[in-house]
Amino acid sequence: MAGSDRTSFARGFSDLDVETNVARLPVKGAFPPWLCGTLLRTGPAKFDIGATSVNHWFDGLAMLHRFSFADGEVAYSNRFLRSDTFQRSMDRGGLADGGFATDPCRTLFQRVASVFSPRFTDNGNVNIDSFGGEPVALTETLLPVRFDPETLAVLGHHPMSAEVGGMISIAHPHHDATRQCRYSYVVEFGRRSQYRLFAIPDDGSAQRVVATMEVDKPSYMHSFAMTERYLILTEFPLVVDPLRMMLNLSPFIRNYRWLPERGLRFHVFEKDSGRHVVSHTTEAAFAFHHINAFEADGELKIDAVVYPDAAIIDQLYLSRLRAGEPVTATGQPTRFTVPLADHGTVTAASLASGMLELPRIDYGRCAGKPYRYVWGNGRTPDGLFLDSILRVDLETGAVARWFVDGCYPGEPVFVPRPGSTDEGDGVIISVVLDAHCGTSFLQIMDSISLSDIARAQCLHTIPFGLHGCYYPRAEEGRMARM
Numbered sequence: 001m002a003g004s005d006r007t008s009f010a011r012g013f014s015d016l017d018v019e020t021n022v023a024r025l026p027v028k029g030a031f032p033p034w035l036c037g038t039l040l041r042t043g044p045a046k047f048d049i050g051a052t053s054v055n056h057w058f059d060g061l062a063m064l065h066r067f068s069f070a071d072g073e074v075a076y077s078n079r080f081l082r083s084d085t086f087q088r089s090m091d092r093g094g095l096a097d098g099g100f101a102t103d104p105c106r107t108l109f110q111r112v113a114s115v116f117s118p119r120f121t122d123n124g125n126v127n128i129d130s131f132g133g134e135p136v137a138l139t140e141t142l143l144p145v146r147f148d149p150e151t152l153a154v155l156g157h158h159p160m161s162a163e164v165g166g167m168i169s170i171a172h173p174h175h176d177a178t179r180q181c182r183y184s185y186v187v188e189f190g191r192r193s194q195y196r197l198f199a200i201p202d203d204g205s206a207q208r209v210v211a212t213m214e215v216d217k218p219s220y221m222h223s224f225a226m227t228e229r230y231l232i233l234t235e236f237p238l239v240v241d242p243l244r245m246m247l248n249l250s251p252f253i254r255n256y257r258w259l260p261e262r263g264l265r266f267h268v269f270e271k272d273s274g275r276h277v278v279s280h281t282t283e284a285a286f287a288f289h290h291i292n293a294f295e296a297d298g299e300l301k302i303d304a305v306v307y308p309d310a311a312i313i314d315q316l317y318l319s320r321l322r323a324g325e326p327v328t329a330t331g332q333p334t335r336f337t338v339p340l341a342d343h344g345t346v347t348a349a350s351l352a353s354g355m356l357e358l359p360r361i362d363y364g365r366c367a368g369k370p371y372r373y374v375w376g377n378g379r380t381p382d383g384l385f386l387d388s389i390l391r392v393d394l395e396t397g398a399v400a401r402w403f404v405d406g407c408y409p410g411e412p413v414f415v416p417r418p419g420s421t422d423e424g425d426g427v428i429i430s431v432v433l434d435a436h437c438g439t440s441f442l443q444i445m446d447s448i449s450l451s452d453i454a455r456a457q458c459l460h461t462i463p464f465g466l467h468g469c470y471y472p473r474a475e476e477g478r479m480a481r482m
Contacts (some may be wrong), residue, residue, distance in 0.1 A: 001066050006030045008435035009385040010324040012464040016063060021077040022459070028476035029454030031072045032427065037472040039126045039429055039442075040149060041069040041410075044464025047318055050093030055251065056101035057316045057464075061086050062125035062137060064152045065431070065462060067442055074442060074456040079152035081137050083122040097121040100140075101317070103251035122157065127438045127467040131158045131182070132204030135471075136173035142186060142221070149471070161207045164198045168218075171467070172289070173200065174226040174367065176392060177354040179271065183210070183231055187218045189242040197231050197269060213267060217241055220256050220310075225293035225302045227368045230277065232293060232302060232338070232367065236286045237262040238310045241298050251317040258262035258310050260284035260437050266338045266346065268300065280338055282346035282416050286310045291333060291359040294370045300338040305331035305357055305376070306348075315394045330355040333374065333392065352392045352399055355379050358411040358467070362423050365416070373424040374446070375412040389430060391450055402443075402450040408464070414447060424448060429470065431462055 047053050052321025062081035067074055080086060084155035088096035095102050095282045099121055124137025136144035136158050144158040166186025173184040176187055182200040187193065195218070197211045210231070217239035236260045245255040263281040270277060281378040291303035321327075333351040356376040361367070372395050377386040380403060388403040389412045402409070409430040416426040426447045432455075433440050438463040441455045 008324075009387075009433070010322050010408065011045065011431045011435060011438060011461055012408060012461060013057065013318060013321045014461060015048050016078070016460065016463050018460060019077075019079050020459070021479055023075050023291075023443070025074045025076050025456040025458065027074060027454060028074070028457050029444075029452065031069060031074060031454045031456075032333065032417075035069045035427065035444075036071075036472060037069055037415075038149060039065075039069075039133060039413060039468060039470045041067075041431065041465050041468030042066040042125055042128050043463060043467075044125045045463045046080070049089050049095055051440065052094045053318060054095055054099065054102045055317060056099070056253075056429075057318055057321060058125070059099035059102040059123075059318075060125060060463070061089060061095075061265055062123050063463075064128075064137065064147065065465065065468070066149070066152055067429075076442075076456070076458060077152060078462075081145060081147065082154045082303070083123045083124060083137075083143075085123040097123070098252060099123065101251045101253050103249075120167070124171075125466065128469045129171075129182070130469075130471075132202065133152055134158070138173075140168055140171055142169050143399055154252075164196060164207050166196055170221065170223060172223040174224070174231075175363075176226070176368070177364070178228075183226060184232065185224060185231075186252075187219065189245070192216075193218045193284055195233060195267075197274075207276075210271065211222075211269040211276065212266070213426070214267075214447075217259075220253065222288040223290045225290045225300075225304075226291050227295045227300060229295065230300065231271055232300065233269075234268040234287070234290070234304065235265040235267060236310070237264065237284045238286060244251075249291070255314060256310075258286075260309070264299075264346075266302065266336070268338070268340065272333055274331055278340060278342055280344075280346050282348065284309070285334075285348075286312070287331070288312075289357070289359055291374050292361050292366060292371055294368060294482055295340075296370070298340050299344075300336075300340060301370075302336040302338055303336060303351060303374075304336070305359055306334040307331055313323075321385075324384065327379075327386075330379075331357045333359070333376070342474065351394060352390075352397065354390075354399070356390055356392070357386060360412055360414050360424075362414055362416060365423055371423065373447075375414055375428055376404075377409060377411065383407070389428065389445070389450060400448070400450045402445055402452075404432075406435040408435065408463055409443065410458065411467055413468060413470050418472075419482065427453065431465065433461060433464070 045063030122143035
């Protein structure tokens with residue numbers, strides 16, 4: 001397959017049915033000897049189930065990928081996340097549980113029955129995190145799937161407390177090292193719906209509700225913001241009428257409506273007391289991913305990858321992607337300045353020119369604090385899909401780019417150099433589709449210059465994934481996220 005075939009990214013949306021375990025991948029270059037740990041990733045890998053295909057990229061059945069590093073060598077294994085949804089789908093010969101934009105409930109009777117006895121998907125194809133020191137695969141429900149980080153075998157669901165409740169959650173919790181917990185939120189649909197922010201203690205004890213807020217039409221929010229003292233819900237005007245959703249025959253996301261007249265709303269809560277501090281509204285916008293947030297001079301700086309509307313969702317339908325149709329929606333890294341006082345106006349400023357998605361930072365050092373560097377995937381001016389990796393220096397505005405013709409890199413994961421005290425000192429790891437030969441490779445590069453260090457060659461195409469985490473060598477069987 002020639003790299004000049006600019007629709008060749010479509011190969012990244014093919015099924016991967018082979019599970020494998022390779023003790024040593026072929027390596028070009030030299031992986032740093034200090035890189036000793038594991039990269040765990042998840043993502044959709046089976047889109048065709050029986051005689052049917054899912055509708056959207058986000059609905060493919062999840063596969064886990066494990067890259068382990070030691071002594072300059074790289075081992076690789078992959079395995080389907082054998083969740084309840086996976087097993088039921090295999091038995092049925094089609095997606096068994098409703099997903100993001102695919103819903104097997106086709107009749108009014110089936111939809112009404114599901115209202116009174118809902119069965120949520122546990123297809124954890126969005127992100128990897130650690131709850132109580134154990135790795136979990138996450139999607140946007142309250143069914144985190146525990147798995148063995150060595151064998152990738154499913155171990156059941158991580159228990160969630162009845163106090164938290166809720167129906168829809170997120171796959172991007174925030175970790176607060178000072179308070180030794182993760183924060184997340186759920187949406188409880190009803191006649192009067194609620195957002196609930198909650199804490200997940202690192203010691204594995206029961207989750208607790210931190211703050212609640214009633215809402216008439218809940219927003220679709222894929223992530224949220226955190227500073228040292230505050231949690232911030234960024235409420236986009238992509239909203240749903242809960243009653244209408246329960247009785248409608250449309251898949252989950254098709255029930256949401258873009259209502260720009262509502263504007264973009266920021267709701268700020270104190271971490272320790274749960275007190276609602278302030279809410280502010282500004283012009284309508286949409287985002288999947290926050291980058292970071294921090295406090296400065298009585299204001300909040302909230303950084304996100306911003307789109308003018310929610311059209312990006314429609315551009316990620318599977319039929320479009322497999323046909324090689326371009327993804328033209330441009331996510332712009334943007335900083336919102338939000339007053340902590342009742343008065344004042346929200347302002348927005350671009351952080352860099354050009355598009356950026358799947359952002360990562362030096363999270364362990366900078367989460368909720370002032371920071372300098374952000375990495376993400378970019379698209380060249382004539383590109384049809386994410387085709388490069390960017391590093392943005394927020395102090396100088398300088399942008400570095402890694403680009404190889406015919407290659408499509410995935411999310412850039414930052415790994416800090418052990419013992420370093422400098423932000424951004426380390427390496428970037430990314431799984432890359434090589435359209436020249438139809439296989440994937442693991443690329444490692446310098447985190448600042450983005451110059452090549454080494455790559456490990458895989459023997460097959462790894463479908464485009466979403467998110468993952470690097471873990472240093474486990475200590476006493478517990479996973480410590482970097």
